[in-house]
Amino acid sequence: MCSLNKKEDGKMEDRRIRKTKESVKTAYLELMREKPFKDITVNQITERADINRGTFYLHYLDKFDLRDQLETEVLQQLEQCLSERKMENLLAGTKNYSIELIELILQVIIDNKEFFEILLIYQDIGLPQKFSRIIRDNIERQLEFPQYLDIVPINYYFAFIVNAQTGLIKEWVKNGMKESKYDVASYAYTLAYKGPLNLMQNYLKTQG
Numbered sequence: 001m002c003s004l005n006k007k008e009d010g011k012m013e014d015r016r017i018r019k020t021k022e023s024v025k026t027a028y029l030e031l032m033r034e035k036p037f038k039d040i041t042v043n044q045i046t047e048r049a050d051i052n053r054g055t056f057y058l059h060y061l062d063k064f065d066l067r068d069q070l071e072t073e074v075l076q077q078l079e080q081c082l083s084e085r086k087m088e089n090l091l092a093g094t095k096n097y098s099i100e101l102i103e104l105i106l107q108v109i110i111d112n113k114e115f116f117e118i119l120l121i122y123q124d125i126g127l128p129q130k131f132s133r134i135i136r137d138n139i140e141r142q143l144e145f146p147q148y149l150d151i152v153p154i155n156y157y158f159a160f161i162v163n164a165q166t167g168l169i170k171e172w173v174k175n176g177m178k179e180s181k182y183d184v185a186s187y188a189y190t191l192a193y194k195g196p197l198n199l200m201q202n203y204l205k206t207q208g
Contacts, residue, residue, distance in 0.1 A: 021059060023049040028066060032118045037067070074115055075130050078108045082138040095189060102165070102185035105135070109169065110177065120173045132162045161192060 027048035031040045042063055046056050060066040081104050109116045119125055136158050145154050165188050172184050179187075191199070 017059070020049075020051060020055060023051060024056065024059070024066065025070060028063075028070070029114055029118055033122045037063075037123060070115065071130070074108070074112050075134060077111070078105065078131065079134055079138075081105075081108055082134065095193070098189045098192070099182065099185040102188050103181040106169070106172075106181040106184060109173065110181070113177070116173050120170050132166055135165075136162055164191065 024045060027045050028040070030048060031044055040063060042053060042056060045063065045066070046053050049056075060069065082101075147154055149157050168184070168188050168191070172179065
């Protein structure tokens with residue numbers, strides 16, 4: 001009977017912690033819609049979350065630690081999703097694999113819509129640097145790349161591809177995520193595979 005009570009007490013405590021953290025997260029995100037991160041204080045967060053400062057500091061060192069913990073939650077979700085993708089599928093079909101991979105990344109953003117809206121619209125600070133790093137690391141773990149592709153150093157290749165894709169994602173979020181995951185993933189694949197210059201050149205030929 002006592003052990004059961006301990007379990008129930010533990011579950012109750014876990015629920016209280018989750019509820020407190022959820023209140024803090026909601027308060028923090030609301031404030032991020034209203035003002036720059038630099039102007040947000042722990043007092044403002046605790047007042048909005050209706051908790052005292054002591055409770056806040058039980059879970060976070062400061063507002064920077066809160067920001068980092070929330071970011072880490074999202075990035076861990078991205079890592080988990082990417083880890084389930086195998087590069088063998090890329091060799092079987094480049095287009096399908098690429099579109100499915102981008103759709104997977106977009107789903108993480110949809111699942112954390114408010115978080116990304118605040119980063120990309122209200123704060124206009126772009127995707128976390130680690131976001132792009134995780135995508136690149138996942139690819140590099142599964143494929144061995146040369147130092148150059150044609151004349152392009154591999155680090156420049158990745159910088160171009162990853163930054164182009166994250167730029168497209170940012171535009172999609174800013175536009176209210178109106179297009180489907182598949183449509184946006186198809187845009188990304190087409191731009192990467194055919195290239196912006198080739199696409200424009202082909203268009204100009206039809207106008208000549």
